[in-house]
Amino acid sequence: MPDTSPIFDIQAFRNALVEWFRREGKDYPWRRTEDPWHILVSELMLQQTTIPTVLGRYELWMRRFPTPHHLAAVDEQTALRSWEGLGYYRRVRSLQAIAREIVTSFGGTFPSDKEGLKKLPGIGPYTSGALLSFAFNKPAPIVDANVARVLSRIDNYSTAVDSTEGLKYLWARAEELVDPDHAREFNSAIMELGQTYCRISAPDCLLCPVRSFCTAERPETLPVKNPKPEITRAEHHDILYIRNKSILLSKCQEGERHAGMYRFPQRDDDHTLSLPHLLKQTYNVTRYRVTRYIHHVTDAPALRPEEELIPLEKVHELPMASPDRKALNSAALGKLLDKIK
Ligand code: SF4
Numbered sequence: 001m002p003d004t005s006p007i008f009d010i011q012a013f014r015n016a017l018v019e020w021f022r023r024e025g026k027d028y029p030w031r032r033t034e035d036p037w038h039i040l041v042s043e044l045m046l047q048q049t050t051i052p053t054v055l056g057r058y059e060l061w062m063r064r065f066p067t068p069h070h071l072a073a074v075d076e077q078t079a080l081r082s083w084e085g086l087g088y089y090r091r092v093r094s095l096q097a098i099a100r101e102i103v104t105s106f107g108g109t110f111p112s113d114k115e116g117l118k119k120l121p122g123i124g125p126y127t128s129g130a131l132l133s134f135a136f137n138k139p140a141p142i143v144d145a146n147v148a149r150v151l152s153r154i155d156n157y158s159t160a161v162d163s164t165e166g167l168k169y170l171w172a173r174a175e176e177l178v179d180p181d182h183a184r185e186f187n188s189a190i191m192e193l194g195q196t197y198c199r200i201s202a203p204d205c206l207l208c209p210v211r212s213f214c215t216a217e218r219p220e221t222l223p224v225k226n227p228k229p230e231i232t233r234a235e236h237h238d239i240l241y242i243r244n245k246s247i248l249l250s251k252c253q254e255g256e257r258h259a260g261m262y263r264f265p266q267r268d269d270d271h272t273l274s275l276p277h278l279l280k281q282t283y284n285v286t287r288y289r290v291t292r293y294i295h296h297v298t299d300a301p302a303l304r305p306e307e308e309l310i311p312l313e314k315v316h317e318l319p320m321a322s323p324d325r326k327a328l329n330s331a332a333l334g335k336l337l338d339k340i341k
Contacts, residue, residue: 013213014179014186020209021189024196029059031188036110036135037068037102043130044095048088051195057086068099069108076260080319087322089258094122112136125171133183141174142187143167146194151177152223153198153216161223229287236292237272238264240333241301246309249318253306257285261319264294264327265307272297279332283323294327296336312337 025031028051030042041062045054064082065071071079076096083092098120102108110131111117117128125143132140143151148161151173159166179186197208203219205211216222241248250265252258277293284290310318315328327333 008213010177013177013210014182016210016213017189017193018179018182018185021185021192025185025188025192028055029062030134034135034137036112036131037066037099038062039131039135040098040110040127041065041095043127043134044091045086047091049086053086065099067108068102071096071099072103077319080260081317084319084325085322089261089319089321093260097121098123110135112138114140129174129187133178133187137182137184139178139180139183141171141178142191143170143174144191146191146198147174149200149223150190150194150198153203153219154210154214156215156217156222158222158224160226162226166223231284231287231289234288234290236266236290237268237277238292238294239267239272239297239301240264240278240294240336241297242312242337243300243309245313246311247315248301248303248307249310249315250304250307258321261321261324262310262315263321263324265301265304267295267297267301278336279327279330281323281327290323292323292327294333 028042030039033039042054042058045058045061061082065074074096076093079092079096080089083089086092101120102110105119106116111119112132112135114128114132117123117131123131125141129140129142132138133142148170151157151170152161152166155173157166157169159169161167161170174190177186177190193208193210197204198219201220205214205216205219208214239248248265249262252261252263272295275295275297278296279294281292281294282290283292320328
């Protein structure tokens with residue numbers, strides 16, 4: 001921790017940030033509630049999805065699952081289907097596991113302390129800090145990418161923020177700074193500062209409400225991060241097989257990225273590769289740039305245990321990852337399906 005005490009007045013920093021937030025803070029639906037279930041849902045949605053996308057989904061989702069009881073009561077397939085379009089489906093599985101634990105072990109009520117929250121499956125330091133501060137207004141730290149950027153610039157901190165040492169520093173600093181009297185507003189404010197004035201490129205330091213506390217010499221060079229793994233190209237070949245108004249789909253197995261969801265079956269055999277493709281898609285999955293070809297096969301393929309023929313009118317009820325849903329709804333497949341129907 002740098003010795004910033006002679007010039008860094010922590011309470012003055014808190015006041016400046018919170019006062020700015022009261023004047024300029026954005027009004028999001030998850031900021032109008034103190035219900036920990038609603039906070040948890042918004043936090044999980046926001047972890048990998050942009051605010052505009054979450055804004056389009058959050059309230060609808062909350063109307064469908066207004067309490068942990070509602071999500072705990074549905075099967076996994078329904079939960080996955082409800083999350084479609086948001087991606088990173090481990091989040092909704094985690095949400096459902098937490099909902100079930102809240103219902104079965106906590107009588108439907110969220111614990112309001114760190115020790116209690118630790119007993120819930122998949123709750124790490126970030127989610128715990130978000131629940132404690134946003135739902136219960138307790139002075140718990142949070143560090144996400146925005147907070148890491150603001151703190152590293154305020155302190156002109158040049159160690160990689162994704163290193164063990166960097167993370168330890170940031171969490172300790174966030175804990176030291178969080179306002180004990182206004183934790184909810186303080187944590188919202190520091191996150192929002194990172195989204196508005198303290199942007200990744202071209203930070204707006206002239207107008208920044210905490211510029212007098214900031215020691216960044218070249219803010220656009222901070223935070224420092226470890227190099228990202230290189231993007232690897234991958235090519236997949238899937239098949240479209242239809243018989244008697246049913247389509248062959250494969251259910252992703254436990255341990256797979258999209259466990260519980262349905263996709264086009266994969267075949268990399270010579271026969272499939274020699275067929276022209278109906279559709280070509282490119283998309284990113286973590287560090288992979290995937291090119292996927294879908295080939296129409298008319299000869300019945302040998303079925304694998306995880307594959308099944310599903311009536312076409314039922315397919316919309318099944319959970320599918322975005323590339324598969326987009327393929328199914330594409331003009332190329334639509335024309336073929338119309339002919340077959
Ligand atoms: S002065 Fe600039 S670098 Fe420092 S916190 Fe504000 S926007 Fe970020």
